[in-house]
Structure formats: C-alpha cells, structure tokens
Amino acid sequence: MTGYKIAFKKAFPYTIPVLTGYLFIGIAFGVMYAEKGYSAWWAVLMSLLVYAGSGQYLAVNFFVPGISFAQVIFMTLMVNIRHVFYGLSLLDKFNKMGKKRWYMIFGLTDETYSLLCTTKVPEGVEEDKFLFAIALMDQSYWIIGSAIGGILKSVLPFNAEGIEFAMTALFVVIFVEQWMDAKNRVPAVIGVVCAVLCLQIFGSGSFVFPTMILSILVLFATRKRLEKEREVEVCQ
Amino acid sequence: MPVSATTSLLIILAVAVTTFATRAVPFLIFPKGKPIPKTIEYLGKVLTPAVIGMLVVYCLKDTPVAAAPHGIPELIAVLAVVILHVWKRNNLLSIGAGTVLYMFLVQAVF
Numbered sequence: 001m002t003g004y005k006i007a008f009k010k011a012f013p014y015t016i017p018v019l020t021g022y023l024f025i026g027i028a029f030g031v032m033y034a035e036k037g038y039s040a041w042w043a044v045l046m047s048l049l050v051y052a053g054s055g056q057y058l059a060v061n062f063f064v065p066g067i068s069f070a071q072v073i074f075m076t077l078m079v080n081i082r083h084v085f086y087g088l089s090l091l092d093k094f095n096k097m098g099k100k101r102w103y104m105i106f107g108l109t110d111e112t113y114s115l116l117c118t119t120k121v122p123e124g125v126e127e128d129k130f131l132f133a134i135a136l137m138d139q140s141y142w143i144i145g146s147a148i149g150g151i152l153k154s155v156l157p158f159n160a161e162g163i164e165f166a167m168t169a170l171f172v173v174i175f176v177e178q179w180m181d182a183k184n185r186v187p188a189v190i191g192v193v194c195a196v197l198c199l200q201i202f203g204s205g206s207f208v209f210p211t212m213i214l215s216i217l218v219l220f221a222t223r224k225r226l227e228k229e230r231e232v233e234v235c236q
Numbered sequence: 237m238p239v240s241a242t243t244s245l246l247i248i249l250a251v252a253v254t255t256f257a258t259r260a261v262p263f264l265i266f267p268k269g270k271p272i273p274k275t276i277e278y279l280g281k282v283l284t285p286a287v288i289g290m291l292v293v294y295c296l297k298d299t300p301v302a303a304a305p306h307g308i309p310e311l312i313a314v315l316a317v318v319i320l321h322v323w324k325r326n327n328l329l330s331i332g333a334g335t336v337l338y339m340f341l342v343q344a345v346f
Contacts, residue, residue, distance in 0.1 A: 017331045037237045042244065049252040059251045063238050069250050076254040083255075086287070087262030089280040095268045108259040110291055117284040162339035165313060168295035169334040172317045173327055175288050184285040191289025204297040208290070215286045219279065226282060 007129035008137070010122050015134055018111045019141045021167040024160060025053060026145015032060045033150060040150025047146040051139055053109060055080050056146075082208050085216070086113045097128045107135040109142075111167070114174050183230050190218050305346040313338035 030043040050056055058079050062072050086108050087094070093116070094101040104116075115134050121127045178184045194214040198207040219226070237244060266272050272280075296314075299307040317334035324330070 013328070016328055020331070020335070038244070046248050046251075049248055050255055052251075052255045055251065055255055059247070062247050062251070063244060065239055067239075067247070069246070072247055072250045073254050076251050077258065080255050080258045082287075083258040084261045085283060087259060088276060089284045091262060091266055091272055091276070091280060094263065101263070101268075105260050105263055106256055110294075114288055114291065118288070159343055160339075162309075162342040163335065165338040166331060166335045168292070168310075168314070169317045169331040169338075171288060171291045171295055172314055172334070173321050173330050175292050176318055176321045176330075178285045178288055187282040188285040188289045191286030192293060194286070195290040195293035199293060199297060207297070208294060211290050211293075212287075215290065216279065216283070219282050219286065220275075223278060227278065230281075 003126050003129050004133070007125050007133040010125050011130050011133035011137065014115060014119050015137045015141070017166060017170040017173070018115065018138050021111065021164070021170060022138065022141040023145040023148070024163045025167065026142045027149035027152070028164075029053075029056050029060070030146040030149020030151075031153060032057065033146070034153040036060060036063055038063070038150070040147050043146040043150035044143055047139075047143045051107060051109065051142060052080060053111075053142075078206075078209075082212050083108060085212055089113075089117050093127070093131065097132070100128065100132050104131065104135055107139055109138070111170065112138045114171065118174050118177060186222065186226055186229070187219060190222070191215055194218060309338060309341035309346050312341060 026047065029047070030040065033043045033046070034040070046056055046059065050059065055076055058075060059072075062075075087105065090104075090108075090113075094104050097104060112135050115138070116131055119134070121130050175188065178188060191211075195207065195211045198211040198214060201207070202210050239247075266276065296307075296310055299310045301307045313334050316337050317330050320333055321327075321330040
C-alpha cells in the first residue's frame with residue numbers, strides 16, 4: 001500500500017476541477033433518473049458499472065417498456081464511439097500498469113482521458129499509482145454526485161444555473177496548457193477547425209464521430225510536416 | 237419504475253458492456269507485448285491536442301449563436317479563462333473564477 005497514500009495526496013489537486021464538474025452533472029443525472037422512478041441506489045449502480053457522462057444521460061431514456069437491447073447497444077455506441085480512439089494515446093502508459101490497466105480502460109471518460117494525457121507526474125510519485133489515483137477519484141466524484149441527485153430528487157436549493165461551465169473551463173485550461181507547448185499547436189487547430197466544420201455540417205447531435213475521422217485524416221495528411229516539427233523541437 | 241428490476245439491471249449491463257467495449261478497442265487491437273506500429277504511435281501523440289480542441293467545441297455545441305444572447309456569456313467566460321490562465325497559470329483559479337463569472341452572467345446579466 002505504500003506509495004498509494006502519497007499518490008492520492010499528490011493527485012487530488014489535479015482532480016478538483018473534475019470534482020466540481022462531476023459533482024454537479026452527476027447530481028443532474030441522479031435527479032433525471034429519480035424522476036423516472038428509480039431510487040438513489042440505482043443511480044449509484046449505474047455510475048459504478050457504466051461511468052459515462054453523456055452515455056448515462058442518454059441511458060435514462062432506455063427505461064421504458066418495449067425497448068430493445070439492439071436499440072440500447074446501438075444508441076450507446078453512437079454516443080460513445082469517440083472513446084474508441086482515446087486509448088491510442090495511452091497504450092504505452094496503461095500497458096505498464098498490470099491488472100490495474102483494466103480499471104484504467106474502464107474509467108476512460110473525456111475528463112479522465114484529458115487529465116491522464118496532459119498531467120505531468122510530480123516528483124516522488126510512481127506514475128502508475130498516480131494515474132490510478134486520478135482515475136479512481138474522478139469516478140468517486142461521479143458516483144457521489146449521482147447519489148446526491150438520487151436522494152434530493154430535485155435540483156439544488158440554490159440557483160446552480162451555469163455551473164456546468166466548470167467542464168468547459170476545464171477543457172479550455174487544458175487546451176491553453178497544451179498550446180504553450182508549440183508542437184501541439186497544429187494538431188490543436190486541426191481538432192478545433194474539424195469540429196467547427198463538422199458541427200456546421202452534421203449538427204450538434206452527431207458531429208463528434210465525423211470530427212474524429214476528419215481530424216485523423218488531416219493528421220495523417222500533415223504527418224511529414226508534423227513529425228519534422230516534433231524532431232526539431234527535440235533537437236533544440 | 238417503468239420496467240421490472242431485472243430488465244432495468246439488464247439495460248444497465250448492456251450500456252456498461254457497450255461503453256467498456258468502445259474504450260477497450262485499442263487495447264484489444266494492440267495487446268500488451270505487441271509492438272505498437274509507428275503510425276499508431278504518431279497518431280496517439282498528435283490525437284490528444286486535437287481531441288482536447290474538439291472537446292472545447294463539444295462543450296459549447298449547444299450555445300445559441302443566432303438567438304439572444306448570441307453566445308456572448310460563453311465568449312466572455314472563455315476569454316476570461318484563457319487570459320487568467322495565461323497570466324496566472326493556476327488551474328483552479330482559472331476554472332473557479334471562469335465558472336463563477338459565467339454563472340453570474342447567465343443568472344444576473346443576460
């Protein structure tokens with residue numbers, strides 16, 4: 001167990017933005033699920049086993065008589081398909097993590113992916129324990145949020161309108177951090193431009209997967225240039 | 237509950253397995269011990285900044301640009317986060333202040 005305590009301690013500050021975001025969108029999920037007639041235990045069960053933000057929001061609609069499992073699987077695939085690519089950036093890191101890697105793969109949400117890929121492991125902490133601590137804490141916030149929502153069964157007594165912006169702000173901050181590193185700028189611009197373009201063409205409901213495909217195509221098309229840039233970066 | 241407990245449980249399991257499957261795909265194609273092709277290694281490196289860029293757009297996708305308030309609260313709050321972060325480089329400050337500013341803008345100003 002040695003090493004875990006320090007890993008959790010060091011990882012916690014990095015997860016605070018996710019804590020804020022997950023607590024509130026978790027509460028919103030718990031409330032939505034409670035409105036369907038499910039107790040907080042069910043919300044906790046789903047957050048424990050599924051663990052997906054937009055996926056669980058969508059899943060609330062599956063609990064109606066006559067829903068087919070083919071439909072459940074298809075709709076879930078559509079909303080989560082972007083995750084197919086996330087592991088590509090973490091193959092090396094996760095493969096060094098032994099049995100823990102299965103939990104890491106399970107916990108690969110947008111927010112955790114972003115933290116895992118962009119956080120530098122602080123000195124004096126083992127990398128695998130640090131990454132595991134981030135993943136586990138993130139999920140615990142999500143579970144706690146959904147439990148609170150399921151218990152309250154209604155929105156918070158204070159006006160929390162706009163609190164979901166915490167998630168946007170988190171990604172903006174990570175974006176800026178990445179931008180400081182010059183070799184990330186071209187891929188970052190490719191991601192934004194492809195997303196805006198696909199948003200215009202496919203609409204807000206279904207632009208994510210086309211964006212991923214288009215970004216990958218453009219990243220391959222610019223590979224020679226980008227790899228040269230990365231080499232120059234290393235040489236300097 | 238609109239459907240039985242057994243059906244509810246099965247639905248949750250179906251969603252759970254499907255979600256896990258999407259996340260596991262790269263690890264099944266490139267299992268432990270198998271060398272990762274250079275192409276995939278390259279993609280893994282450049283994909284992260286592109287995905288983060290996409291996620292920023294994803295978070296703002298439902299902002300009404302044509303109708304009032306034309307996404308002005310979002311624009312102000314995002315700019316505030318960027319400026320604050322370039323200036324102070326403190327994650328919590330940038331995110332905390334940006335969120336409070338956004339809440340104030342949508343609740344009290346617009």
